[in-house]
Amino acid sequence: MRIPFISMFMTSPFDGLQEHAEKVKECAWVFQRAIECIIEDRCEDFEHFRKDIDKLESEADAIKRRIRGHLPKGTLLAVDKFEIFRYLGEQDKVLDVVEEGLDWLSFRAAAGIPEVLEKDFMLLVAAVMDPIEELSKMVAEARKYFSNFAEDQRVVVKDIIRDLRHYEHEADKLEDAVKEKIFNAIDDPVAVFHLIRLTEIIGSIADHAENAGDMMRAMVAK
Amino acid sequence: MGSEYTVLIIGYIFGFYMAWNIGANDVANSMASAVGAKAITIRQAIFIAGILNIVGAVFIGSHVTQTIRKGIVSTDILADPHLALIGALSALLAAALWVSFATWKSLPVSTTHSIVGAMIGFGIMAGGFSVINWGKLGAVVLSWVISPVFAMVIGFLMFKTIVKFILSKEDPFAQALKLAPYFISIALFVVILSFLFKTPLGKSLAVGTPLALLIALVMAIALGFVAVKILRIFIKKTNLTGEEEVFRKIQIGTSCYVALAQGANDVANAIGPLAVIYFLVKTGSVGAKVPVPIFLLFFGGIGIACGIGMAGHRVMDTIGRKITTLTNTRGFSVDFAAATTVMVASKMGLPVSTTHAAVGGVMGVGLARGIEAVNFRIIFEIILYWVLTVPAAAITSIVIFKILQLFI
Numbered sequence: 001m002r003i004p005f006i007s008m009f010m011t012s013p014f015d016g017l018q019e020h021a022e023k024v025k026e027c028a029w030v031f032q033r034a035i036e037c038i039i040e041d042r043c044e045d046f047e048h049f050r051k052d053i054d055k056l057e058s059e060a061d062a063i064k065r066r067i068r069g070h071l072p073k074g075t076l077l078a079v080d081k082f083e084i085f086r087y088l089g090e091q092d093k094v095l096d097v098v099e100e101g102l103d104w105l106s107f108r109a110a111a112g113i114p115e116v117l118e119k120d121f122m123l124l125v126a127a128v129m130d131p132i133e134e135l136s137k138m139v140a141e142a143r144k145y146f147s148n149f150a151e152d153q154r155v156v157v158k159d160i161i162r163d164l165r166h167y168e169h170e171a172d173k174l175e176d177a178v179k180e181k182i183f184n185a186i187d188d189p190v191a192v193f194h195l196i197r198l199t200e201i202i203g204s205i206a207d208h209a210e211n212a213g214d215m216m217r218a219m220v221a222k
Numbered sequence: 223m224g225s226e227y228t229v230l231i232i233g234y235i236f237g238f239y240m241a242w243n244i245g246a247n248d249v250a251n252s253m254a255s256a257v258g259a260k261a262i263t264i265r266q267a268i269f270i271a272g273i274l275n276i277v278g279a280v281f282i283g284s285h286v287t288q289t290i291r292k293g294i295v296s297t298d299i300l301a302d303p304h305l306a307l308i309g310a311l312s313a314l315l316a317a318a319l320w321v322s323f324a325t326w327k328s329l330p331v332s333t334t335h336s337i338v339g340a341m342i343g344f345g346i347m348a349g350g351f352s353v354i355n356w357g358k359l360g361a362v363v364l365s366w367v368i369s370p371v372f373a374m375v376i377g378f379l380m381f382k383t384i385v386k387f388i389l390s391k392e393d394p395f396a397q398a399l400k401l402a403p404y405f406i407s408i409a410l411f412v413v414i415l416s417f418l419f420k421t422p423l424g425k426s427l428a429v430g431t432p433l434a435l436l437i438a439l440v441m442a443i444a445l446g447f448v449a450v451k452i453l454r455i456f457i458k459k460t461n462l463t464g465e466e467e468v469f470r471k472i473q474i475g476t477s478c479y480v481a482l483a484q485g486a487n488d489v490a491n492a493i494g495p496l497a498v499i500y501f502l503v504k505t506g507s508v509g510a511k512v513p514v515p516i517f518l519l520f521f522g523g524i525g526i527a528c529g530i531g532m533a534g535h536r537v538m539d540t541i542g543r544k545i546t547t548l549t550n551t552r553g554f555s556v557d558f559a560a561a562t563t564v565m566v567a568s569k570m571g572l573p574v575s576t577t578h579a580a581v582g583g584v585m586g587v588g589l590a591r592g593i594e595a596v597n598f599r600i601i602f603e604i605i606l607y608w609v610l611t612v613p614a615a616a617i618t619s620i621v622i623f624k625i626l627q628l629f630i
Contacts, residue, residue: 008584008601009258009548012594074599078591146594147549148389 013077013084014143016067020088021136023060024095027053028132028205031098035125038105039118046109053099060095064088078146079219087215091135093208101201108194116185117195120178124202127174131167131209134160138216145220157220164213168206175203230503233311237496238525240318244333244488245275245529247325252484252576255584256477259553261470268534271481272527278485279523280516295345296353303502308626309344310498316340316619317491320611325533331611332575337491338362339612343619359612366608369563369574370582370601377559377586384551385590388465398465402453406472407446409558413479414438416565449475469550476557483564484576489522496522552592559583578608 034049067088071081113121138160145153182195253267262270300306317333317340324331345353384405391397415438418427453471497518501508548556563579581604588596 008581008588008597009593010595010597014594071595072597072599074597074601076585076588076593076596076598078594143594146591148394149385149591150390150392150394152392 010075011070013067013071014139014146016063017084017088017091018136018139018143020060020063020067020091021139023056023063024091024098025132025136027056027060027095027098028129030056031102032125032129034102034105035113035121038109038112039122041112043109043112046106050102050106053102057095057099060092064092083215083219087212087219090208090212090215094132094135094205094212097201097205097208101198101205104194104198104201108191111191111194113195114186114191117178117181120174120181121198121202124171124174124178124199127167127171128202128205128209131164131171131206131213134164134167135209135212138164138213142216142220154220154222157216161213161217164210168210171203171206175199226503229307229311230499233314233496233499233503234521236311236314236318237492237499237522238528240314240321240333240337241489241492241522241525242529242532243318243321243325244492245272245526245531246533247321247331247333247529248484248488248576249530249534252480252580253477254580255548255553255556256473258548259470259473259550261473261550261553262477264535267477268530270478271484271534272530274478274481275485275489275526275530276520276523278482278487279489279526280519282482282486295341296349296355298349298353300498300508302348303506303508305348306508307499307502308623309348310495310502312619312622312626313337313340313344314492314495314499316343316622317615320615320618324607324611331607332577333488333491334575335362335608335611336615337494339615340619342612343616344623346616347620347623362612365567365574366578366605369567369578370585372566373559373563373579373582374586374589376562377555377583378590379586380558381552381555381587381590381592384469384555385592389551394465395468398468399454399457402468402472403446403450405469405554406449406453406475407442409472409476409554409561410445410449411438411442412558412562412565413476414441416483416561419565466550469554473550473554473557476554476561480557480561480576483561485523485526489519489526492525493518493522548593552587555587555592556580556583559586 030049030052034046034053037043037046037049068085071077071084075081077084138157141153141157141160145157178199179196182192182199186192186195249268249271253262253271256262257264257267314337317336320336320340321331321333324336342354342359387401388394388397415434418434418438453468456471457467493514497512497514498508500515500518501512560576560579560583563582564574564576567574567579581601584593584596585598585601587593588598
């Protein structure tokens with residue numbers, strides 16, 4: 001039996017945002033493992049990572065579609081509907097960029113990453129993992145804020161957003177340093193092009209995480 | 223004589239069917255926020271709603287009922303006992319069928335408005351359009367606007383108050399305990415006032431408005447302190463923490479009240495027309511008001527409880543799974559808004575239903591950004607069926623009247 005009274009209540013889009021953030025995190029972990037695999041030089045199963053990411057990406061896509069498709073006109077939310085869409089868009093871009101990075105890496109997987117740059121790339125990837133892991137925490141804390149509207153809780157969310165900005169800045173600095181090293185240490189122009197582009201892609205992961213943070217800042221604005 | 227008893231038996235069946243429908247359709251409205259906010263379990267909700275509806279119907283329910291609910295149709299039409307008999311039967315069946323249809327189609331209609339509409343249909347058949355009291359019908363139309371809007375405002379303000387003074391504080395639990403007496407007293411004030419104004423038992427005490435306000439105020443404050451003492455003992459015993467827990471306990475009280483008031487008020491929707499049939503068969507005539515024997519009230523109460531018992535589990539189960547975003551503070555705001563609206567509106571003489579008030583309450587809390595997602599567009603659909611209820615029940619009643627005339 002369907003009850004009229006409860007048709008007013010609907011699934012919260014925040015459930016979806018949180019699920020989506022988890023998927024992004026999983027993707028990032030796969031990416032990190034893939035980079036490590038390439039660096040270890042014994043990477044026979046690189047395709048396996050791509051398949052994993054592909055699967056995660058399509059799952060995340062389904063979540064995204066579910067959120068977008070289930071907020072009909074006239075839905076009243078704790079925040080503006082389009083703020084949620086914009087936030088979701090940024091969070092999804094993080095995932096897209098991770099996938100793009102893995103694809104780019106695979107085009108020249110045999111050559112891998114030159115030994116002189118191994119450590120730098122490990123550091124750069126580690127630097128962009130931090131903001132990604134913050135995302136799901138941020139969604140959870142923001143949800144808490146929407147349940148009690150306490151100033152304390154707002155500060156918690158704002159602190160995470162500030163951390164995101166900080167992480168992005170750190171990743172930016174690392175990115176520049178890696179780029180400089182590539183130009184100076186590598187002579188093969190094809191390798192330079194491949195590595196520079198890879199650096200930029202990895203660096204933009206943090207950019208999108210920061211953008212997501214900015215969108216969240218707009219949502220928790222009074 | 224034999225045929226008249228057949229009519230009486232048919233009347234009992236229709237009356238029970240109507241009461242069953244009231245139980246099945248309205249239980250969701252009174253218990254939804256409590257079950258949704260996990261203040262009570264499904265089993266408890268069915269038990270509480272069933273028992274309290276019977277208690278409300280028998281002890282608080284009207285022992286003298288107006289033969290025509292809400293005086294919407296002139297009692298002149300009752301002059302011909304034969305017509306009155308057919309009319310009461312067709313009104314009862316028409317209202318019950320419409321409510322059944324609404325329950326099946328999941329439309330939030332008011333059982334009170336259904337019986338009012340059915341009575342209008344009977345009135346038109348028996349005496350033409352002139353017997354309809356259009357002013358009273360205007361009050362029904364007015365209630366479609368007033369009750370949800372009023373409940374929305376109250377729900378909004380109540381939730382904002384809870385946010386400001388409890389949820390957003392540094393230690394919300396301590397703040398909730400500190401302010402609990404006020405919230406309990408405010409809720410009790412409304413409950414006592416509506417008991418005095420709205421329930422037939424309260425009306426029979428016949429206290430004036432200023433005196434009623436005074437009684438309610440004093441009792442609310444006194445009982446509020448007693449309730450807080452009990453609450454504190456509860457908290458010590460069970461070690462509960464969290465501001466939501468405090469409101470969970472308060473919410474149990476408010477949902478009990480809603481169930482009680484529902485039994486007291488809605489039983490007349492099923493029993494009023496049945497009482498007319500009963501008196502026509504027994505005495506051959508009927509006036510503007512008839513005394514209702516206790517066993518009829520009990521019969522109605524049992525009917526409502528049966529409806530709750532048979533349909534309740536599925537209803538509550540769906541509610542429990544679907545309304546996951548409603549916490550106790552929000553549930554309390556909805557309950558409070560609904561109870562206050564029903565009380566104020568009935569004091570103003572508007573026939574309101576708990577359905578309409580509860581819908582308004584949810585809207586108010588949603589507007590206060592208290593619920594992560596509320597479907598507002600459904601309100602248009604809801605309003606459409608509120609408006610359709612009266613004519614739909616009237617037309618059904620007319621059709622049944624015509625058919626019954628062929629046989630009786």
